[in-house]
Amino acid sequence: MIVLDAVSKSYDNTPILKNISFKIAPGERVSLLGPGGCGKSTILKVLLGLTPPDHGKVELLDRDMVESSEEDKIVTLQKVGMAFQQGALFDFMTVEENISFAMENMTKMSKDEISAKIDELLAIVKLERTRKMFPHELSGGMKRRIGIARALATSPVVSIFDEPTSGLDPVTSTIILNMIHELGGEDEKSASLVSTSSVEIAIRFAERVILIKQGEVVADDSWKKLLLEGNEWVKHFLSLRLIGIDIAYAKELGLPEEFIKLHWH
Secondary structure (H helix, E strand, O other): OEEEEEEEEEEOOEEEEEEEEEEEOOOOEEEEEOOOOOOHHHHHHHHOOOOOOOEEEEEEOOEEOOOOOHHHHHHHHOOEEEEOOOOOOOOOOOHHHHHHHHHHHHOOOOHHHHHHHHHHHHHHOOOHHHOOOOHHHOOHHHHHHHHHHHHHOOOOOEEEEEOOOOOOOHHHHHHHHHHHHHHHOOOOOOEEEEEEOOHHHHHHHOOEEEEEEOOEEEEEEEHHHHHHHOOHHHHHHHHHOOOOOOHHHHHHHOOOHHHHHHHHO
């Protein structure tokens, strides 16, 4: 589904990505985690063919995203759902038009099928009454939810979410995460990737975490294993954001018993 092999990228002689390599297989759900400014957004731009790497191989759905023509890249991207950090809705379109835009241009669905799908999506994101509203009439959290609904409207083979909950309150963040799980499902033929600086969001979204530090992959494994067996920086980065939460919530998140005993007793 996704292959990055020895990918490097610099801007103005400043290295942003340093020899990044990872693969994501069909059926996988993965969190790309790291502090702000570590290179996560550049990884997504390179993956989507929006920015060419200086070195390395990039494949998305078996398409070479470095050497392929723009037309071929567009064909591949039609199978990808992308939800950007700020929702990235078209200001001049209503919510209904924003969601239907992708379906009209990327699927063979009839108008009735598109309308029914919009009803279904808006019900899942609990925004049924926004159908005829414009983006300027929505809150930031509402825009984010509509953006995710639009990204998943075409039942994409690969779904990518860039900081889906940044700047949102815990309740809205939970709604959005639940929504991604509900809309994305557990399809064995599709894959999904969340890019986030939130440890909590990363571990709630996926078991596998790819941890980025200063443009390098410093860990790629189950977050539970990394929490207990990662190097000092990895353990510190993950635990710093988890220690101090309510013990009941810690257990709900599935934190390892050894970790809970160490920090809550």
